[in-house]
Amino acid sequence: MSTFKPTALALSAPILLTSLLASAVSLAAPAAPTGSANKAGSDVLPFKAVEKTLPNGLKIIVVPTGLPNLVSVTIPVQTGSRNEVEPGKSGFAHFFEHMMFRGTKAYPPEKYQEIITRAGARQNAYTSDDLTNYYTTFAKEDLETVLKVEADRFQHLDYPIEAFKTESRAVLGEYNKNSANPMQKLFEVQRDAAFNTHTYKHTTMGFLKDIEDMPNQYEYSKVFFDRWYRPEKTTIIVAGDVDPKKTVAMIEKYWSGWKKGSYSVPVPSEPAASGAQYRHVAWQTPTLPLVTVAFRAPAFSDKEKDSAALSMLLSLSFGRTSPLYKRLVQDEQNVDQLFDYSPNRVDPNLATIGARVKKPLDAVYVRDAILETVARLRDTPVTAKELADAKSAQKYGLIRTLDNTEQIAATLASYVHFDRSYGTLNRYYRLVDSLTPADLQAAARKYLVDDSMVVTTLAHDALPAGIETLPKLAAMTPKASNANFDVLVQKSELPQVRFKLLFAAGSAHDPKGKEGLAALTAAMVASSGSRERKIDEVTKALFPLAGSFSEQVDKEMTTFSSSIHKDNWNEYLAIALPLLLEPGFRDEDFRRLKDAQKNALLLDLKDNNEEEFGKERLQTNVYAGTPYGHPVLGTVAGIESITLDDVKTFWRQAYTGGALRVGISGDVSDAMTASLKTALARLPLGSGLPATTVPQGRKPDGLEVEIIEKNTRATAISFGLPLEVTRSHPDFPALWLAKTWLGEHRASSSHLYQQIRELRGMNYGDYAYIEAFPRGMFQFFPNPNLGRKAQLFEIWIRPVAPQNGHFALRLALSELGKLVDNGLTQQDFETTRDYLMKNVFVMTATQDQRLGYALDSQWYGTPEFTKMMRDGLAKLTVADVNAAIKKHLSARNLSVVFITKDAAGLKKALVSDAFSPITYDAAKPQEVLDEDKVIGAMKLGIKAENVRITPAAQVFAK
Template sequence: MSQLFKYVPLAALAIAVPAWAATAAAAAKPAPSRSEVLPFKATEKQLPNGLKVIVVPTGFPNLVSVTIPVQTGSRNEVEPGKSGFAHFFEHMMFRGTKAYPPEKYQDIITKAGARQNAYTSDDLTNYYTTFAKQDLETVLMVEADRFQHLDYSEAAFKTESRAVLGEYNKNSANPMQKLFEAQRDAAFTTHTYKHTTMGFLKDIEDMPNQYQYSKTFFDRWYRPERTTIIIAGDVDPKNAIALVEKYWSGWKRGTYKVAVPAEPSPQGAQYRHVNWPSPTLPLVTVAFRAPAFSDTSKDQAALSMLLSLSFGRTSPLYKRLVQDEQKVDQLFDYTPARVDPSLVTIGARVKKPEDALYVRNAILETVARLHDTPVTKQALEEAQSSEKYGLIRTLDNTDTVASTLASYVHYDRSYGTINRYYRLIDTLTPADLQAAARKYLVDASMVVTTLSHDALPAGIDALPKLADMAPKAGDAKFDLLVQKTALPQIRFKLLFEAGSSQDPAGKEGLAALTAAMVARAGSSERKYDEVTKALFPIAGGFGEQTDKEMTTFTGTIHRDNWNQFLDVALPQLLSPGFREDDFRRLKDAQKNALVLDLKDNNEEEFGKERLQANIFAGTPYGHPVLGTVKGIESITLDDVRQFYRQAYAQGALHVGISGDVSPEMAAQLKTRLAGLPEGAGLPRIARPQGRMPQGLEVEIIEKNTRATAISFGLPIEVNRAHPDFPALWLAKTWLGEHRASNSYLYQRIRELRGMNYGDYAYIEAFPRGMFGFFPSPNLGRKSQIFEVWIRPVAPQNAHMALRIALTELGKLIDKGLTEEQFAATRDYLMKNVFVMTATQDAQLGYALDSQWYRTPEFTRMMRDGLSKLTAADVNAAIRKHLSAQNLSVVFITKDAAGLRDKLLSDAFSPISYDATKPQELLDEDKAIGAMKLGMRPEAVRITPAVQAFAQ
């Protein structure tokens, strides 16, 4: 997958905060000194062919991560018509070699219990795999083969080109993506940063014709002198380096030399506007030319720190625009570190179009003020502390350590880069930040970009001089689960048995809004901006997650700052502020999350939520966790207060804490939480009964969108407490594990046919599935659905995609898994269960989930259950719980009437390919395309998108 930005602020309302892993007690060290922020000792070696090897024993047991950053990104696309090729080639690297064709390669990865992927950025392409340590040699062997002997046919190349176009189509629903494209196009005339990592659309569409060039691209850029192999985890450096030498020494250096064209000096401020075709909140961004990354020169670090202080969540402007005036619901700074001079961006999502000019000017006024008003020494020291502790709390597993290293190593292939950079941050002074403002935040390099559906105020395109914008003169009833490790990052979870299933009728969304008011609206002692400022220097985090039957608050802090953190964070739960202005702000944010972020901008998650709502219509699960438009609008602050008093009682609470927890710390937490009301909390709901579809029951959501998203499923009685859970878990893993390219549906629909970006199956709810490999913990539900998620396909292929998926599901039900398929999948899961629970957050969360389900610890339960399974058990569970005939189906598409006609007519579904396909597949397509689905007219309905979740 491509990685356009390190952080996309508008991707979600909440972003999970990572932490130290509970399994890694041996890796724990004291907090880093000012001279060394990364607490590991690395071994480095450069081979004669130029390949760099960095081995990092982390102390995390059992797992190893191999991460391979290549100094090849969209920056290297210097030839006209070839934009997007670095990202495209990331895809091709999974197409195999003569020795290890894709199916053989995936079989090896699967047997290693591994999860792997790759991403492309402006400056690098990074490949990463996490697996059981005993498979290190195997992984290094097959990786060496594909980096040195990649081999693919023109047909495979053309097939993958359609999948890449599908990825572009998937991203096209995100307004921020389009805004950044326009911004870059305006900011750069010569340098390859002019285009995003995905590339220009015209170049993507022409990629099927670029087979020969792809070979040239591989030969030029995939060379040892541009590549680093990072091996992190439970690993012996001497042995690891010997293995790299064994398999990688024969890789030849390259000879290709080319200069990336330097961008000329900017000639003046520019403005660009993007007209968005469907309703959305306006976006306003202000960007400036920024210096390249450096671990010796202060400019880039100083500018990044300055914008974070001036526009981040602790800034006065954030308090003014987001909290007090409530004119924007998101304000952010984006300061990527790049090999060459790039852009820094300040952005806002504005609630009303008429306020766009006001918000733009507020940003420009703040920028202008930075020229003459230095930040305070205290504010800078707090920010430096937050940077350090913020990095530390992310190092919670082997994969994160390796990926963090890759983001710094790729500059000059040195482990020391990250430590040098953080030492540089420690030396920054207020004068350094002010100097950066005066040098880079200037009129000549300014690019203002806006995006909206509605008209913006007059004058938005007239850019004032920054100088003109400068200010002128003037005893507890709950148990405490402790996961004791030696890790200094402490994490606790407070799980309440309360969720959206207990929303009162007509107040759908109340549980989620109440939780937000606790976590993001301050306490009676401190307003939210004061809480944010207090947590900033200690890198403390306190956030919420609401689901159908659970609301979870998660706190994370370095043990050094424990007492200070409790004093700031816990009063938000124990004595919430419940201020009217915060209520309005968060109520607006929740409505926007439902209407804009889910319905308008994310067809995939929209379809999944709609499927859940259809299956559980008329039950407490029958509306999204976010609520309905009418429900949110009807909620009052008194409703929030009442729900809080009823829901957050000690009898509804499960508490867990992990890390280097002393008995005193555990006692402190328990004593503080004893301040919650006694009592059982809200009445628990009975298990909702999902309605079993009779035949295929279809809802087509009519929405102005480029592609067609598909989800289908049926209710199942199986949850983690059910004896058939391990069997169904194995079956869905084989059929379509989330974001796993070795799964069956993925191979049949995406890999073989190139129809879309991915195809997955689930037996547990997986909200926010676009943003991670594994589901968040603490999503426990008494009732679940079996679901298949067909990521968006071209509209003309929607009917065929459904037929293919139903055909493959039918085969699974009718024929079951073979002994070989069963054994391979079980062996994978026996190992992968450790990968999916590797983080501190996951381990603590799954432990609390096990309490809620009244089951053994998750990994033990799964391994015990899997070890006792037979193929016959799995196939019996499949036949018992699944169906390929009785399914609820949701489409999201533009031409709803046309799709309805196709479905009801049972017309033949043609499919065409850019590449030559084997006759066997073409014959299969003919048979599938003619398959009769037998839909009844009354079972197919069309719903305008605007009506979905309205009430």
Template sequence: MKRLTLENGLKLLMIPLPADGLVSYWSVVRTGSRDEVEAGVTGFAHFFEHMMFRGSENFPGSAYDEIISGIGADANAYTTDDYTAYHLSFIAEDLPKVVEVEADRFQRLAYDEPGFKTEAGAVYGEYRKGRTSPWSVLYEKLQDAAFDAHTYKHTTMGFEADIQKMPERFAYSKTFYQRYYRPENVVIVVAGDIDTAAVEKLVMQRYGDWKPGYVAPEVPVEPEQTAARRVDVPFDGKTLPMLAVMFKGDRLQPGDTTMIAAQTIGELAFGETSPLYKKLVLDEQRVERLYASFDDQRDPGLWGVLAMVKDPGDVRAVEREIMATVADLRERPVEAARLAAVRSNMKYGFLSSMTTPDEVAGHLAPIVALTGDVTAVDERFATLDRVTPADVQAAAAKYLTVARSTVATLHSRDQAIPEAAAPAPAPSEAPAPSVAPTPTDAPAAVATPPATPVEAAPAGTLKAAPVLLPVPTDPLVAFEIQVKVGSQDDPPGKEGLAALTAALIGDGSTRQLAYEAILGRLFPMAAGYGAAVDRELTVIRGQVHRDFEAAFGDLIVAAVTEPAFAEADFERLKSEAKSYIENTLRFTSDEELGKAVLYQAAFAGTPYAHIEDGTVAALDAITLDDVRAFYRAHYTRDNVALGLGGGYTAELPAKIAAALGRLPAGDPGPAPEIEPTAPKGRQVTIVEKPGPSTAISFGYPIDVHRGSREFYALWLATSWLGEHRNSVSHLYQVIREERGMNYGDYAYIEAFPNGGRRQVPPTGVARRAQLFEVWIRPVKEDQALFALRAALREVELLGERGLSPQQFEGHRRFLVKYLLHFAETTAAKLGYAVDDRFYAVDGHLALARKTMAQLTLEEVNAAVKRWVQAKDVHIALVTEHAQALADALVAGGPSPMSYPAGSEKAPETLAEDVIIQAWPLGVAREQVKIVPVSEVFER
């Protein structure tokens, strides 16, 4: 790594590494919500992150987006309490242009008041979207209760009242930019295939004239907390009770032994290998999730643990368990062996996260933001090596005291939660903590033969040859075991069986090792494996540092070939699956709920109709014998394929293949037919659910598949219409950028589950049947019809007109380069390589780039003409006032767009609004169905 500090104070860190021609460019502004010291302007650091994409003096308006899309860059940004980071990943040849446009927006940002007010609307939309998540609501109330003076009192989003007034803060926004976006307050990190001398020259040329002038704000010092605090947080949706037991922590001090020792407590006391986790999550199953949070911060923040408690009446007892564990830490030193395991986990976890330019820059950015340099990395690990059990005990005594605690309890508004917990028993009176399992402990169920004993199969060979992707320079080894079984194979009345079987493989015991013992072995490796089920496939995948390839390989193979199917694991994972439907899917993400309902409607009557997790009633009906029988039928050596990638040894492929060959032979038979019925007219399902916004999805089945030129032609056009999480999307420009209605708007021709948490498409989601799908992220309820009309109109116009020559050429240039970001890691490349076998395609991404470079406008528009329409579609809406929305849909009257007071819109935008507000909906009463949220996926 090479460092440079310009005369104006700007710091530049350059990290050359082999990266297949890719470069990652991060601009880290050491300003976050902690710097919002004036009253009435909380959330402005995050808001300004949005404004930085509004253009600059030399690249006004949409010119910035056009340049970034023209080079196919993956560009985004995020804001935290302590800093704001802007990042781009692109091809090395485009570095000069990236430096030019980034330098211009950081020195000469230019935006007008109408654009400012539009963006304020989008930010408020993002806030409203977050209100459906109990986590967002919990953290907002927790921070408000825990802090009195320090600006950590508000979240990164800010107080809602301040967000609502953002459209009035145009003048203030100019001062914010001048104060905080100064060279002394910014660090640039460039990693990848770079020539450091060339980078240095470019940065000095483009940033050298940037005028200094940063003055650090006087962030109020939080007074010492002297008494425990509590806050009750009623939640309007449905959720398991969430208990947060937090303590005032410390700022990042990489050379301070006590501070670094404190950060090991998260894993020692509350992690998956801790006695408390074993007791509450695995053995007694009173807690569904237990999360530790001991993060780095610039100033003393909050450290502690969060628990999702299954029984509201048990919340205070769980709190007592947590407090007793903390008291025990203060009284007794931890075992040296467990501390050594945490030390190993932290080191290998860091190393395993540094394989691509974007990962390297992204993991260094927080350290740079908090300390101004990366020297803290080596200093932290040097300090970690010195930490002793006595240091951990001292850290607990210093930070984790009752007087420094804040306990927050979030619960559904109608849930009764007991009063405050009694004080935790003194350590001398507390029961001895649970003992962690020894690595040889097997689950109790293993000692009892399953209901139908299975004879060990003689060793054989896998029917499918392994997919091998050796990368000798990669320090990691990626494992992917694909099984040709998915939710389409669930028996009627037992929907969710494929997913529950896979969960018991990925998160359950084996015949040799109890699940807690498996976690204990994986922990020092900083590795893990898990199973993911889609409609057609199950994938068991994991990744490990090559130092542990043999031990990890034994564990993941045993999970697949010798699952224990222990009763305790079955009950735990079945309970989690039901909770996911009843709480998470129904009540924490309206947009994911809406997309699931869309698929249910579009594939009604086919095995694709139900979600992978099944239904509540079906999960209740599934027995452990069902799981064992399903496993025997589908997990055979004729039905399994192996993939390996990275820096593995020469003997590993044969070893793993031979071990998987111990699975019995057997062909489960042909896959079920998937023949969805095309909708006639616009068929609407409205899910009635409390909430401040309306989520919108619509689509219809298509029969286009990877490998054909028509697929890549349609992909290009659909990407132009709505590329995922990218401002190049036309829908994004119309709905979000021009009108500020929501957070984003996208379109797809392949399934893209959990899109809100992904930047690029997932692998392991190969399907024989797909939807043309449009996803409109939540909008204000009174703007729902306008947003729906706007999206339907754009789809109709695309279907009728196709792409123009300019749109075609511009988007093709973008996509040919942008596709390089879909598989930057070896694990991602392996995932695509394994999926290629399903589609019988030789290198999907390479073929996509090659084909798109060859496509003609006529081919693209022919595909559009054949497949893109908005007349016959399924529409899924999630909203609070379902009947009112249904009535408005059927009535078809105008739905005018309203803007914040004082907003100015271009005459052409207002003229277009008049057209959109009256765009024909064509929905009859019999085409609308209202479903209460409590009935969705119930049976």
């Protein structure tokens, strides 16, 4: 339970605001028509909703979304802090958001929670000025159960005085927590100054004296619930995989007995403002000064243009694409956050422009810069293109978020509560679509006026003289500017914002003799600080933000990945992006990271991990003599030869605007994207490093074996061959299906796993690959952004007992040979394809994976990965797959890498083709024992000259 900290979908999102305000901000997106008669292409919500009002006044809206398996039940109640008209009783709407989870006689809290947990549900609530909203998302089969228990708590909420008093102290704790936020206090003061009679005078939390008195209001709490939690004030929104007719019947079954209320009380109207006001908050602890300028704003309407026009105007004028933002935040850098905040409300409220100022001395300058821009808006209309772009961004920005049941229901709730109508959102967007530059200018002239202005400041240190003297708007004048950069945007409701910077630079670009330079350069960028901050200062600055900035280097790509909560966006960019744009390049960091890279190669890869060691060695053997012929980490000699000047040169040449692809995901506004574009525009121009050619891997004639001699208890085995098939190749889906059947990574149902581990118990697992999968022993899925121009078909036999090494190779080759010679059966083909059609979504389930795969698709020039795979798999036949197997794979011509202790003994066994016996601790079926005899005698035909023994110490030395 919490007060709403919303997803802002306006052109500029009040990032600082949304993290601090206790009251709700309605989703700032516009829309149009009503549920049952939608017209494709004109409505933001394309669904055919069923609406019904029960005799008791309860409104039902059922929205079949076409999205499978999930249902969201969202219940907005037209009761918020606006309805708290009685003196001494503020904060009760928010308080009841808490109490509604205290249970009923039929479903006490523990039982209620047990039911919700059993439904696998995600549940919460929020309170705003105008509504309290409850929402639950769960599997569709639990719909009736959820409707039943929700009906019970809305009709029969029951709590003892002890629970009431306990929760009242929790609410006070929430107020105390929020009181540590300077913005919270500033807005309390602002609203108190702006309103005299209307209940918007207090925030959603309520007045402190009323919150402190709540433990004494048990009897009134019953009265409040009886008055406001009534069907005529409530809407039940059911969205998702639902049957409307059955859903309506369920709601009628459990909710039709809810009695209609009779209580009604008018909310007092606020008289017209009569003059500009100034308020200051003296903050007791150090903080940056805040300056806000607010104006009386019109009530929300889906018919009259004023509210939509003013909101759009402020977004354009003070958001991150605005000239003022560029001037104050980016160029002059005297402000670290500039925002606008125009929440949709039932009654006239406030529209706010705010700034967080870096130095107290700049407070008057920043205030006047805001006022200058406001003054210009009244005299100069925005251009038609600016408005068209803003409308487009706002509309499609919202549509982009409506990709799941919960978000659809949540978005609906933020508009439905006005008139309890599905059509409100669509009507509002139609209204926005109809806006003209003249409408925006008219709104500015009507609402951005001196008499309704409230300027509020907050500071710990003294502000300059004159801050309290408010100039007339007519005396102020404006300024302008802008910047641009292409970005792939994946909008979602996730508040965690991630962005990836993918450069066309990797270990394939390492100069000869400097192997490891790409990796060391990326490490210096991510882990050596910026020009202004040492790495420890960066770490400390990012710690309270829970922000991260990390690198990943592969053959063709270097990717810097960032993760930060949207509330901390501006502060994070100021810390993280200088790591790339202005690296510290300190000598002590260079020495530290160079040693770390060398240790990662020698210790972490070679000495401590035979499995990854063998896989990496196979890769370098297959691509020896090409840019892919050394590990990404480099070689010992290569790392030792790298100088700090080498790193600086590589950084300048590799990390250019022309070599960059950018992707961002999460609850990111267009303005946030714009700020990222502007920052990255500081990268050097140019196309980056010269493009690499497609490496030609070595295709052995027969089996070529390297035995790495190492003092180890087990024997690790990897073998494979070069593969021209990448994601852009037409045979990719076919080979993907084949390797999945043969040995998908960590899949116990795959064929090799069943034959080697499950049936014979020889090792931990056995897998096949057609794409690079570094760090495979630690992960279930490969990282994105490992795109390569040539790949490797590989089978990884996880370590076996040394006496079984020869047999393990024979067994794996035998099974691979059967696949190549005989292909898949129709049943195996269909079973594997059905699995992959769904598993492809699991592969791309995380925010990082979705964004990374999208950038990979750009790099390969392919459609979006899940679509590409599902379309490709859908077209496949078993004949296609078997043809691709025969064309690209072999069980005879392969490179093999062993890591074992007795290299000479293993070589002798391999070359002699001696019978390789195997014994078991447990009894095995006779057919397995018979098959083992055949496999143990299988002739591999390995020539002595095709087997070399290499001491582990020599591997990757140079």
